[in-house]
Amino acid sequence: MTALINVVGAAVVDALDTPTRLLVARRTAPPQFAGLWEFPGGKVETGETAEAALHRELAEELGIEVQLGPELNSGNAAGWTLNERASMRVWFAEMTAGEPQPLEDHDELRWVSLTDPEEALSLPWIPADLPIVRALLDRVAAPA
Known part of the structure; x- marks a missing residue:
């Protein structure tokens, strides 16, 4: 049996305390995901914590440093199921340094409103x- 691939993603928001905007990224590859939107992030490397992987990925992909906030709970310790081989844990994050740029794996970044859920939901997301x-929008609408 193959081990589950652990992926991390960031819900980069304009402010951790009262988020109103979310930074999203449009994929360039692989072909089946090119042109679709996602949370920036990537795979956790061997010996790396999930949080360290997220900091590394955001620096590599977007050129930013962040402060991590709470994890967006999926109800599953492994995180959100991506497919039969991978799951993703997602944290809220606020930028502390850098100006986000699509440096790797993306061709466009966009801030979308969290106060108008339709703006985020109208994008073609990776399924x-x-x-x-949807869970993120619910969480922002009804903070814990």
Whole structure:
């Protein structure tokens, strides 16, 4: 049996305390995901914590540093199911340094409103990310 691939993603928001906007990224590859939107992030490397992987991925992909906030709970310790081989844990994050640029794996970044859920939901998301987007919108609308 193959081990589950652990992926991390960031819900980069304009402010952790009262988020109103979300930074989303449009994929360039692989072909089946090119042109679709996602949470920036990537795979956790061997020996790396999920949080360290997220900091590394955001620096590589977007050129930013962040402060991590709470994890967006999926109800599953492994995180949100992406497919039969991978799951993703997602954290709220606020930028602390850098100006986001699509440096790797993306061709466009966009801030979308969290106060108008339709703006985020109208984007063509990678199918596995769409339930995460809905959960994030619910969480922002009704903070814990």
